[in-house]
Amino acid sequence: MAEKTFTEPAVKTEAELRASFWQQVKSIPHGEKLKECIQCGTCTGSCPVSYIMDTTPRQNVALLRAGRIEDILQSRSIWLCASCYSCTVRCPAEIKITDMMYALKRLAMEKKIYPEKFPVYALSKAFIDNVYKYGRNYEMGLGIRYLLKVSPLKLAGSAGFGIAMMSRGRLGVLPKTIKKVDEVRAIIDRAKQLGEH
Numbered sequence: 001m002a003e004k005t006f007t008e009p010a011v012k013t014e015a016e017l018r019a020s021f022w023q024q025v026k027s028i029p030h031g032e033k034l035k036e037c038i039q040c041g042t043c044t045g046s047c048p049v050s051y052i053m054d055t056t057p058r059q060n061v062a063l064l065r066a067g068r069i070e071d072i073l074q075s076r077s078i079w080l081c082a083s084c085y086s087c088t089v090r091c092p093a094e095i096k097i098t099d100m101m102y103a104l105k106r107l108a109m110e111k112k113i114y115p116e117k118f119p120v121y122a123l124s125k126a127f128i129d130n131v132y133k134y135g136r137n138y139e140m141g142l143g144i145r146y147l148l149k150v151s152p153l154k155l156a157g158s159a160g161f162g163i164a165m166m167s168r169g170r171l172g173v174l175p176k177t178i179k180k181v182d183e184v185r186a187i188i189d190r191a192k193q194l195g196e197h
């Protein structure tokens with residue numbers, strides 16, 4: 001595993017994150033089994049995407065028990081989890097690792113702690129902003145906003161591909177707003193309200 005350094009200042013105290021995490025864990029059946037991990041590594045060995053994670057499933061459990069939740073939230077691992085449940089099925093201690101990953105994702109969203117310039121969050125935010133504005137996706141705007149956020153240099157390199165798509169009618173030049181966009185906005189507003197509780 002490549003050594004990882006964190007330059008971002010702590011957004012929340014570790015104690016606050018731990019309290020929120022264990023609150024999340026309460027909603028997982030047998031979530032307290034997390035404390036029984038024997039660090040055997042079966043979860044990491046079973047995980048199809050551990051090779052691209054900066055902290056593996058086994059390391060995530062160790063970090064949790066060491067009180068380093070913020071390190072996990074700032075890593076890419078929880079967002080790369082494919083929810084395949086291989087780790088959960090094979091864990092000899094019957095730890096619900098996949099559910100733990102979901103709990104960590106919910107916590108990251110709640111506390112707004114993400115790895116810097118991480119594509120999944122940047123793409124998700126650009127997509128939701130588009131849908132809020134137009135009531136549907138606007139692919140050109142999505143691509144431009146996403147690339148500006150994660151890799152501005154790639155934007156120029158993608159121009160040829162975008163033009164080719166437009167010339168074949170596969171990519172609209174201008175956004176189209178749906179008739180009942182207010183109804184879509186009301187749904188998103190309500191979802192945001194629920195997420196804040």
Ligand code: SF4
Pocket residue numbers: 036037038039040041042043044057058061090091092093094095097
């Ligand atoms: S498989 Fe289970 S016991 Fe083994 S390291 Fe992973 S979480 Fe811990």
Ligand code: SF4
Pocket residue numbers: 043046047048049050057080081082083084085086087088097098101
């Ligand atoms: S559920 Fe996630 S962490 Fe577990 S093995 Fe699958 S991808 Fe890896």
